[in-house]
Amino acid sequence: MTDQLTTSAQPAEPADSDGSAPPGRRPSRRPGPPRLVVAGRDLTLEAGFAVLLVAFVAIAGSTTDAFLTEGNLTNLLKQMVTTGLLAFGMLTVILTGGIDLSVGSVVAFSGIVAAGLSAGLPVPLAMLVGLAAGTGFGLVNGVLVARFQLAPFVVTLAALTTIRGLAFVYSETPVAPEKEGFFELGSAVLGPLPVSTLIMLAVFLVGGIFLSRTPAGRSLVAIGGSAETVRLAGIGVRRHVVLAYTISGACAGLAGVILASRVGIAQPSVGTAFELDAIAACVIGGASLAGGKGSVRATFAGVLVLALINNLLNLYDVQSFWQQVLKGLIIVAVILVQRTGRFRTAGAPNPADPGKARLS
Amino acid sequence: MSSTARTALEIRGVRKAYGSTEVLHGVDLTGRAGDVLAVVGANGAGKSTLIKILAGAERMSAGELRLDGERVELRSPHDAHAHGIRTVHQELTLVPQLSVTENLLMGHFPRRFGGLIDWRAAHARARELLESIGYGAIDPRTRAGRLTVARQQMVEIAKALVSEGGRAGPRVLVLDEPSAVLAGGDLESLFTLIRRLQRRGVLIVYVSHRLAEVTELATTIVVIKDGRIVAETAPERTDENELIRLMAGRGPGRLYPARRPDAGEPLLTVSGLHRPGEFRDISFTLRAGEITGLFGLVGSGRSELARCVFGAEPAHAGSVTASAVGTAPGSTSEAAGASGGHRLFRSPREAIAAGLALVTEDRKRTGLVLGLSTAENIGLTTLRTTTRGPLLDTGRRRREVTAMVERLDIRPAHCAGLPVRTLSGGNQQKAVLAKWLLTGPRVLLLDEPTRGVDMATRAEIYRMLDELARAGMAVLLISSDLTEVLGATDRVLVMREGRLTAELPSDRTTEDTVLAHAIGHTA
Structure with a gap:
């Protein structure tokens, strides 16, 4: 048996009486596309995104004067905050093998509650209540999924409609806060950067450390790979799943409050289909909806890609329905490119992968 | 079906390589109609690969396969099926939610006018099929998942014997560890069925660990080891001890x-x-x-x-x-x-x-998290305690994992950062052991x-x-x-x-x- 592992992994012994390992999955000898390895870390994905983003910016800058203006760039930075926050929360849930469809409704509810309460309460407190509401919804989702073993898709689909309904129950009409202080969170800048963008960056930074360097974060990722393995290792699976949904709810609550503050008005109908952008960002970033696989950095890149697409299509004055069509096609294209690269290097996906079997 | 001495299956020089590793190094086999060709070998000897090639699930890298003297290429399981090579795999493949009838006749149900399935005829045909091979006790209307494992195995065998729409019935039946889940009377009825199929001129390729039944059933025993046929013998000329020695290549005591x-x-x-x-x-x-x-x-x-x-x-x-x-x-x-x-x-x-520590039966599902690195898998049991402040103590974990990799000689030596799925089965199992030994x-x-x-x-x-x-x-x-x-x-x-x-x-x-x-x- 060879004990060298260079470009190709050491092939497993012929899987006798162990038919679950189709050999097609084994890394092939054929050299894949070139990999960029810096200090022992494979940065191909990151480099790929960097090239993509530079290309986006170059094309945008050279074809329209409106792109590289301070106003547009600030706008771009602010617009990506909502998708960014939702995407990070979504990633934590997707890593566990779940999905959170309720985030768009939470954005609406948290925003409208914060806006409504700001009339009677100090603004920061009202905003905290909005954030807490989102966190609470996430907690309930998590408990239903983890404790009662309901399918994440069903639980959060029910939450999507319930919470949307609650937002309308709270106020059928848009709520316009009167206190000036309410608008600060969404409009303040610190140097060249909007404060809301900085908050989102902080969430990604702290969240990235949480997912990669803490026992709880690693447990979440491992649960998405094989919950039973994790449970047998003496780690509480339920509490970690609850935690993931709670984080997603909190991110959505924060996004809702920031959005209401930036727009200056809270609408009960806002946030429809926001969950789709969040999921798209994760998937563009290479996350697997089966769980156990996903990257914080690449998800952030996915957020940037989506924000740029939106911004450019607006600048080019593309009609909004065509924008939706183009956005869908671009997402598929990005994922296809990524997938092809991965297939050649890592071999075909394993159909017997246990993670895939329980896609919910 | 004139002569029972007809050569039903002949394979010559079959090789199979995965990437750069060859696991079958030129295998020759000949089986006549009505033979029971027993294939025995240790885990990892290449039996499963051979079966997959016969079943059309894997393509050989070199070599040829002849059926009744005619050269045949098996490109897919469908090809193998169409040529009359039927395989009953070790893992059950029935759809548990569907009835026995549906499992048996899937894809070729009897139809009524209008294209609807004629359930009455379907159940009748399924019952007839089960009875014809001595498994009449199984009710074709039962959902497959509600049968005992032994009975599901019988349905699998029945399924392999379905001859659809005028096509030839099975000429070669490959049974991969068919007796692993059978005992007592069920085992007897399997043997009876095999003898009946023999008389009908079917070549049985019988793969089993159980040497006693191999010597009882087989007309020819083939021992495969490290991807080669190391012996071909008749049951009356050998005994279990010799077979074990041939399979292991050493005395069992060692x-x-x-x-x-x-x-x-x-x-x-x-x-x-x-x-x-x-x-x-x-x-x-x-x-x-x-x-x-x-x-x-x-x-x-x-x-x-x-x-x-x-x-x-x-x-x-x-x-x-x-x-x-x-x-x-x-x-x-x-x-x-x-x-x-x-x-x-x-x-x-x-x-x-x-x-306590528990190394589970299914390491791919419950022993490892395949997507994570070897180090993370080994560190899973101690994840909660290997911390410095709120963060993982990566230095300590690296030391612990390195020590375990050395102690258990997990290969390759630098496997810590590699996805555990790239390790061989044996090394994966060592990683599972390492994970548990860390808990002391x-x-x-x-x-x-x-x-x-x-x-x-x-x-x-x-x-x-x-x-x-x-x-x-x-x-x-x-x-x-x-x-x-x-x-x-x-x-x-x-x-x-x-x-x-x-x-x-x-x-x-x-x-x-x-x-x-x-x-x-x-x-």
Whole structure:
């Protein structure tokens, strides 16, 4: 048996009486596309995104004067905050093998509650209540999924409609806060950067450390790979799943409050289909909806890609329905490119992968 | 079907390589119609690859296959099927939610006008089919998932024999470990069926670990080892000992370390454990310095028992008592609440705290997180405690993992950062062991730890278990491999249909005796 592992992994012994390992999955000898390895870390994905983003910016800058203006760039930075926050929360849930469809409704509810309460309460407190509401919804989702073993898709689909309904129950009409202080969170800048963008960056930074360097974060990722393995290792699976949904709810609550503050008005109908952008960002970033696989950095890149697409299509004055069509096609294209690269290097996906079997 | 001496299947120089590794190095086989061609070999010898090639699931890298003298290319399972090569795989492939009829006739149901399925005719045809091969006791309307494993296996065989729409029936029937889940009367009816098919001129390729039945059934026995045919013989010219020697390429004694001296204090006492539908009234004791085997056929409840002892499944009644937890054997100091008294572990975490470890049967599903690195997998059991402040102590984990990789000789040596899925089966199993050894267990439960593991690694695993036992650990080795369960242990517990039926000293017990207790044919 060879004990060298260079470009190709050491092939497993012929899987006798162990038919679950189709050999097609084994890394092939054929050299894949070139990999960029810096200090022992494979940065191909990151480099790929960097090239993509530079290309986006170059094309945008050279074809329209409106792109590289301070106003547009600030706008771009602010617009990506909502998708960014939702995407990070979504990633934590997707890593566990779940999905959170309720985030768009939470954005609406948290925003409208914060806006409504700001009339009677100090603004920061009202905003905290909005954030807490989102966190609470996430907690309930998590408990239903983890404790009662309901399918994440069903639980959060029910939450999507319930919470949307609650937002309308709270106020059928848009709520316009009167206190000036309410608008600060969404409009303040610190140097060249909007404060809301900085908050989102902080969430990604702290969240990235949480997912990669803490026992709880690693447990979440491992649960998405094989919950039973994790449970047998003496780690509480339920509490970690609850935690993931709670984080997603909190991110959505924060996004809702920031959005209401930036727009200056809270609408009960806002946030429809926001969950789709969040999921798209994760998937563009290479996350697997089966769980156990996903990257914080690449998800952030996915957020940037989506924000740029939106911004450019607006600048080019593309009609909004065509924008939706183009956005869908671009997402598929990005994922296809990524997938092809991965297939050649890592071999075909394993159909017997246990993670895939329980896609919910 | 004039002559029974007709050569039904001939393969010449079959090679198969995965990437740069060749696992079949030019295999020749010839089988005549009506033969039972038995293929025996150790785990990893290449039997499964050969079967996959015959079934059309894998394409050979070189070589040729002839059916009735005619050269045939098998590009897909469908090709193999169309040419009359039918395969019953070891893993059950029935759709549990569908009826037996639907499973049998899938894709070619009898239709009524309008294209609707004629259920009455379908059930009748399924019943007829089952009766024609002696499995008339199975009701075709039952959902497949509700049948016992043995009966599902029978349906699998029936499914392989369906001859659809005028196409030729089976000419070659490949059976991969068909008896693994059968016992007693079910086994007898399988043998009867095989003899009936023989008379109809079907060539049976029979792959099995059970040498006794191979010598009873086969007309020709082929021994495969390390991807080559090392012997071809007739059952009357050989015996089990010779076959084992041919398969292993060494005396069986070398594979297993010497037995251990007398056992020490009891470390785990299970008493009256009961879980409805799985096992009842199970009592046994595991002692320091001893390796105890647990043998049972599939469905006997052995894996469920292990999971229950470990707190992964609740029990209905009974108790599991771990003796005092201490770092050194013989220590009587007690860890907080984790020991003493008659109780059950309510979760794996409690069991781990009491010094238990469980290597599960299915390492890909419940032993490893395949997407993570080897280091993360080995570090999983100690994830919660390997911290510095709120963060993981990556330095300490690296040291612990490196030490384990060295101690267990996990290959490649730099596997820590590699995805664990790229390791070979044997090295994956070592990684699972490493994960548990990091918790410093005193009672080690292992469920089929050598399944899908090559011979060399098996020998290492046995040696490692021996060392651990000698250092004062209590080891429970659950296995459906008779040779292993006797060779690697000091005593053997036998389970049948959820009950413990025997406790036997390993050095004075034959495989037949163990099997008799497991099947229920005690003299």
